Amino acid sequence: MSSFKTTEGMAHRKKSKRKHLVHLFLLPAVLLYGVFQLYPLISAAFNSLYSFNGFDKNQFIGLQNFITLFKEKPYNTFFFNAFQHNWIYFFVTVLTQLAISLLLALIIHSKIKGKEFFKSVFFLPKLLSVIVIGFLFSLILNPTRGALNSLLDGMGLEFLTRPWLGSMDTALFSVIFVDSWASIGFSMLIFLAGLQAIEPEIFEAARIDGANPLTILTRITVPMLGPSLMIMTVLVFIGSFETFEYVFAMQGSTGGPYYSTDVLTTFFYRLAFGTVDGGQSIGVGSAIAVVLFLIIGLATSTILFVFKRKDFER
Amino acid sequence: MRTRWYFQTIKYLLLALFTFIFVYPIFLMFSSSFKTNIEIFTTPLSLPKSFSFENFIEVWDVVNFSNYIWNSIIVSSASVFIVLFVSSLAGFYLARYPFKWNTAILLFFMIGLMLPMKLAVIPLYMMMMKLGLLDTLFSLIFIYVAGGIPFAVFLFYGFFRTVPKALEDSARLDGCNEFQIYYKIVLPLMKPAISIVGIVNLINVWNDFFYPLIFIRTDSLSTIPLGMLTLFGEYDTEWNLLFAGLSLSALPMIVAFLFASRQFMEGLTEGAVK
Numbered sequence: 279m280s281s282f283k284t285t286e287g288m289a290h291r292k293k294s295k296r297k298h299l300v301h302l303f304l305l306p307a308v309l310l311y312g313v314f315q316l317y318p319l320i321s322a323a324f325n326s327l328y329s330f331n332g333f334d335k336n337q338f339i340g341l342q343n344f345i346t347l348f349k350e351k352p353y354n355t356f357f358f359n360a361f362q363h364n365w366i367y368f369f370v371t372v373l374t375q376l377a378i379s380l381l382l383a384l385i386i387h388s389k390i391k392g393k394e395f396f397k398s399v400f401f402l403p404k405l406l407s408v409i410v411i412g413f414l415f416s417l418i419l420n421p422t423r424g425a426l427n428s429l430l431d432g433m434g435l436e437f438l439t440r441p442w443l444g445s446m447d448t449a450l451f452s453v454i455f456v457d458s459w460a461s462i463g464f465s466m467l468i469f470l471a472g473l474q475a476i477e478p479e480i481f482e483a484a485r486i487d488g489a490n491p492l493t494i495l496t497r498i499t500v501p502m503l504g505p506s507l508m509i510m511t512v513l514v515f516i517g518s519f520e521t522f523e524y525v526f527a528m529q530g531s532t533g534g535p536y537y538s539t540d541v542l543t544t545f546f547y548r549l550a551f552g553t554v555d556g557g558q559s560i561g562v563g564s565a566i567a568v569v570l571f572l573i574i575g576l577a578t579s580t581i582l583f584v585f586k587r588k589d590f591e592r
Numbered sequence: 593m594r595t596r597w598y599f600q601t602i603k604y605l606l607l608a609l610f611t612f613i614f615v616y617p618i619f620l621m622f623s624s625s626f627k628t629n630i631e632i633f634t635t636p637l638s639l640p641k642s643f644s645f646e647n648f649i650e651v652w653d654v655v656n657f658s659n660y661i662w663n664s665i666i667v668s669s670a671s672v673f674i675v676l677f678v679s680s681l682a683g684f685y686l687a688r689y690p691f692k693w694n695t696a697i698l699l700f701f702m703i704g705l706m707l708p709m710k711l712a713v714i715p716l717y718m719m720m721m722k723l724g725l726l727d728t729l730f731s732l733i734f735i736y737v738a739g740g741i742p743f744a745v746f747l748f749y750g751f752f753r754t755v756p757k758a759l760e761d762s763a764r765l766d767g768c769n770e771f772q773i774y775y776k777i778v779l780p781l782m783k784p785a786i787s788i789v790g791i792v793n794l795i796n797v798w799n800d801f802f803y804p805l806i807f808i809r810t811d812s813l814s815t816i817p818l819g820m821l822t823l824f825g826e827y828d829t830e831w832n833l834l835f836a837g838l839s840l841s842a843l844p845m846i847v848a849f850l851f852a853s854r855q856f857m858e859g860l861t862e863g864a865v866k
Binding site: 299300301303304306307308310311312313314315316317318319321322325333378381382385386388389390394396397398399400401402403404405406407408409410413414415417418423424425428429432459462463464467468471516519520522523526527543546550551560563564567570571574575578 | 604611615621636674677678681697712715774799820824831834835848854856
């Protein structure tokens with residue numbers, strides 16, 4: 279009797295021990311993500327409160343790095359200059375990229391032949407590395423040897439030729455154009471997925487009621503695309519404040535000419551890994567990271583909130 | 593529904609215009625890589641006079657191109673494989689075993705989805721310095737794996753919840769242990785999730801420039817995107833080599849896309865919407 283009890287107890291213990299092994303399923307993901315992503319993210323926030331000597335943490339200085347960033351020259355000049363460019367980047371991208379990709383999605387969704395072909399063609403640039411795209415366009419937009427100016431010349435449009443990346447008036451817009459060129463196919467697919475989710479009966483009913491195509495577009499299609507528009511606006515916003523590679527590839531880490539394409543990430547890069555002075559740069563760089571965390575976090579939740587409220591009102 | 597002919601014509605004209613805008617730069621990149629430097633300079637838009645592969649051979653020699661490709665393959669395949677393995681296990685755990693901390697763990701992974709990881713690069717740099725991993729491919733693999741995990745865990749978690757439990761219960765009665773259930777029963781049903789996570793991570797890792805720029809100093813350890821920086825730094829006037837280098841870099845992904853365009857497009861959009 280007693281021996282039966284012990285074996286049962288042992289079997290039970292063995293089983294519960296094996297049960298604990300199940301936690302091994304979770305462990306590798308938690309460890310890898312915790313150590314190499316979450317810890318650095320939190321650590322970046324804390325670093326902004328310290329002074330640094332090269333990469334060595336010196337002492338706690340409270341919000342001094344933020345005061346330096348916002349108030350002290352030349353940091354504040356660089357910061358607000360770059361900050362402004364990020365906003366321009368966002369607004370121009372939202373207006374052009376989203377409008378064009380919505381137009382393309384509407385065309386492909388309508389009655390046409392070769393849908394799959396056009397989808398693939400427009401999506402193609404998304405597969406290339408951003409640095410390959412950036413470098414490719416630095417060649418195409420070159421003032422003397424580039425293909426764009428040659429093309430304009432050949433079409434008799436000499437008056438339009440200009441140093442696209444070399445002039446302060448056009449440089450930022452050229453970079454944004456290249457970014458949009460690469461991203462339109464992706465946002466088009468998001469809109470297309472949204473369009474396909476709308477029930478065809480709704481359009482049918484509107485048409486029977488005598489609505490013209492423009493009314494259908496503005497009163498039915500665009501409002502029904504709310505979720506896709508929201509996703510894309512958030513993604514474009516995050517992309518505009520995170521943007522680094524296109525500027526780096528075409529205009530260098532200083533965002534040339536004369537910092538006219540400088541953005542927060544290139545300024546951040548120069549502070550952390552460039553040659554701006556040794557003493558303060560890591561602390562101030564971390565402060566930029568925190569500012570960007572806050573902007574992206576706040577904007578993402580604001581946009582989500584606005585769209586949510588619109589949903590309730592309707 | 594009647595469609596007016598001029599309306600259709602405008603649509604096709606627009607499609608043709610945009611096809612030109614999207615394809616021409618890529619076409620120009622490939623066609624220019626067959627030209628000589630003088631040809632590119634004098635007639636930038638015309639087709640190459642002859643098809644010789646000289647530029648490709650030369651660019652292969654002047655920079656460590658074979659190393660770049662090899663490094664990109666190692667980093668991409670290791671990162672994608674590890675992300676798939678650890679995230680599918682974690683997703684399985686979270687979907688199947690109702691522990692009280694599961695919600696907290698999902699929130700823990702959510703933070704990584706919301707904040708841009710690029711900005712954590714200073715602490716990452718210090719950490720890699722302490723671990724002695726600066727200027728090694730391991731630093732890249734660790735970063736890409738960590739960066740890929742949150743999205744992958746959520747996707748797998750969502751998919752695992754759609755699989756009925758009955759299959760697993762009968763396997764358990766047949767004496768399978770938990771790992772065998774994951775490996776033999778559930779994982780084979782996960783092919784759509786595996787392909788989405790795999791494609792999203794493959795494209796991200798293969799094309800990434802930012803982390804190699806920060807963590808890799810030795811040219812022979814560069815991945816393809818970082819190798820382009822070397823090429824453009826050293827041969828900035830020899831455009832025939834630059835175009836050939838860019839074409840070689842772009843080719844693998846374009847070929848992969850030709851074979852699996854639908855999977856690529858579906859993978860990336862579903863990745864963004866979920």
